[in-house]
């Protein structure tokens with residue numbers, strides 16, 4: 001039995017090269033929670049927040065904790081548990097992985113992470129391919145032969161292999177065409193609901209955020225300037241940057257009833 005912990009940032013200030021990008025962000029993520037979105041213009045710190053939540057960027061002030069422990073100071077054993085419990089899928093798909101690796105090899109690494117982190121996932125390679133609508137014949141394909149969108153789907157399947165408590169999705173489906181993006185988003189949402197995985201979705205794609213999450217934070221210059229159901233925030237906010245986003249939003253998101 002694995003215990004599920006809360007991943008929490010409190011009054012987080014963090015950035016790069018001694019310069020803070022995030023200025024006092026607080027957020028809580030946990031298993032069983034409704035998916036949450038983060039929306040904001042380019043360069044406001046969305047990816048930095050995800051990196052800080054994973055302990056890759058150290059706060060200059062404030063805290064990021066998992067089950068009450070500081071994520072940058074987890075011991076070896078807790079790190080393995082954390083790695084399986086909190087998973088990221090980024091725009092890059094599968095950075096740092098040998099392009100000659102097969103899809104099966106990549107997915108097995110996810111299942112290994114699950115085992116090392118004490119999360120027996122019980123899923124087969126075929127189950128994982130089904131989650132992201134990839135045919136089973138993809139199992140033997142080397143990564144270098146996959147399209148960008150197919151790689152992103154393999155990355156998503158690998159992240160789901162541990163049945164994580166929290167999934168951090170940082171522009172995870174940008175390489176997919178809109179139809180496939182909608183299809184995979186639907187499957188991920190359904191899988192996350194079934195597994196009780198809490199999802200944080202960072203995206204420029206307002207339609208995707210609207211579709212996958214029930215509430216969103218609007219991040220501007222490193223601060224959450226609005227939070228709530230995306231349509232409502234876009235309709236009601238008087239913040240000038242949010243107004244700009246609202247005016248550029250697709251009609252399906254602008255329609256507020």
Ligand SMILES: Nc1ncnc2c1ncn2[C@@H]1O[C@H](COP(=O)(O)OP(=O)(O)OP(=O)(O)O)[C@@H](O)[C@H]1O
Pocket residue numbers: 016017021040041042043044045046047048049
């Ligand atoms: N490794 C790094 N070293 C130095 N500066 C960085 C680094 N990573 C990000 N930054 C800077 O931090 C700021 C925030 O970047 P971040 O990637 O978090 O923004 P973002 O909101 O995710 O942007 P986008 O929507 O364009 O992906 C930017 O000004 C960026 O140039």
